[in-house]
Amino acid sequence: MQKTIILDGKKTAQRIKQQLKNQTDDLIKRGKTPGLAVIIVGDDSASRIYVNLKKRACAEIGMYSEEYSMPENTTQDELLTLIEKLNKRNDIDGILVQSPLPGHINETAVIDAISIKKDVDAFHPVNVGKIMIGDYDFLPCTPAGVIELIHESGISIAGKDCVVIGRSNIVGKPMAMLLMHEHGTVTICHSKTKDLAQKVRNADIVVAAIGKAQFITGDMIKQGAVVIDVGMNRLEDNTLVGDVHFESCVEKAYAITPVPGGVGPMTIAMLMKNTLKSAVLSFESENRHDN
Numbered sequence: 001m002q003k004t005i006i007l008d009g010k011k012t013a014q015r016i017k018q019q020l021k022n023q024t025d026d027l028i029k030r031g032k033t034p035g036l037a038v039i040i041v042g043d044d045s046a047s048r049i050y051v052n053l054k055k056r057a058c059a060e061i062g063m064y065s066e067e068y069s070m071p072e073n074t075t076q077d078e079l080l081t082l083i084e085k086l087n088k089r090n091d092i093d094g095i096l097v098q099s100p101l102p103g104h105i106n107e108t109a110v111i112d113a114i115s116i117k118k119d120v121d122a123f124h125p126v127n128v129g130k131i132m133i134g135d136y137d138f139l140p141c142t143p144a145g146v147i148e149l150i151h152e153s154g155i156s157i158a159g160k161d162c163v164v165i166g167r168s169n170i171v172g173k174p175m176a177m178l179l180m181h182e183h184g185t186v187t188i189c190h191s192k193t194k195d196l197a198q199k200v201r202n203a204d205i206v207v208a209a210i211g212k213a214q215f216i217t218g219d220m221i222k223q224g225a226v227v228i229d230v231g232m233n234r235l236e237d238n239t240l241v242g243d244v245h246f247e248s249c250v251e252k253a254y255a256i257t258p259v260p261g262g263v264g265p266m267t268i269a270m271l272m273k274n275t276l277k278s279a280v281l282s283f284e285s286e287n288r289h290d291n
């Protein structure tokens, strides 16, 4: 029997970041350094780790980054004023507001305030709409990273039965859209889905984005399926696990992602890709105006 492919997100992300570094070097030589502003409000420890990883990725690739660490009691107006300033700066190509935000800040208002040209998370409703019609500049980072990993498995998505578990705006919904763009036949499951296990069992490609530790077990997986685990959950002993029970699924899967080291590193690589794309578009637009 063929050995299960473990989709190494760390390795794939490293390769993508190397390509981005080469492209960034070229852009810098032409006079433009891509810049990312990362805003963090409050002191959520997981958010702090993500922000540090994003800044480190910028440094690896040779992009400029700056961090705004704002206190928990920052008002919505203060945050919107900062975003407005960053929207106007030519040296900032991407603006990322790390979620979660404190409860008194309206996340929708914050996303709406980010220039659609600098919305490297692709959360702005205009960019979400552009993804829906397949005419976009930026793809949402986590779903885009998942698509790259499925490609890594060598499996074509076209014609496959895909099941996405989770329908959040940042993962589940755009994930389903991207799988459909790649000609998959997509079922979206959520907390009200009937016979979820049966639906997952029919899937050639399973993407779990639930936020519940080891929820998808081997008995739910079809022999030979591609299993992608977006989940990141801490067990009581602080171990990081996914939404997929890896040990029972790995035996049946054709390919599977580990947690950690699967989708997580890909999300950051895709953020870097979007930031570079934004910088290239801004550079080209400035040059067009100069000529």
Ligand code: NAP
Pocket (backbone or CB within 6 Å): 142, 165, 166, 167, 168, 169, 170, 171, 172, 189, 190, 191, 192, 193, 196, 209, 210, 211, 212, 230, 231, 232, 233, 263, 264, 265, 267
């Ligand atoms: P979310 O907003 O909490 O959404 C979770 C989704 O799972 C919801 O649609 C919910 O259904 C569904 N769900 C919950 N319980 C379920 C059940 N028992 N059966 C079926 N569906 C159920 O979470 P998210 O932001 O999408 O994140 C999902 C996971 O991915 C989390 O672990 C998060 O940490 C992780 N994540 C990882 C990355 C990465 O880079 N690796 C990026 C983003 C998120 P309803 O809509 O019906 O409530």
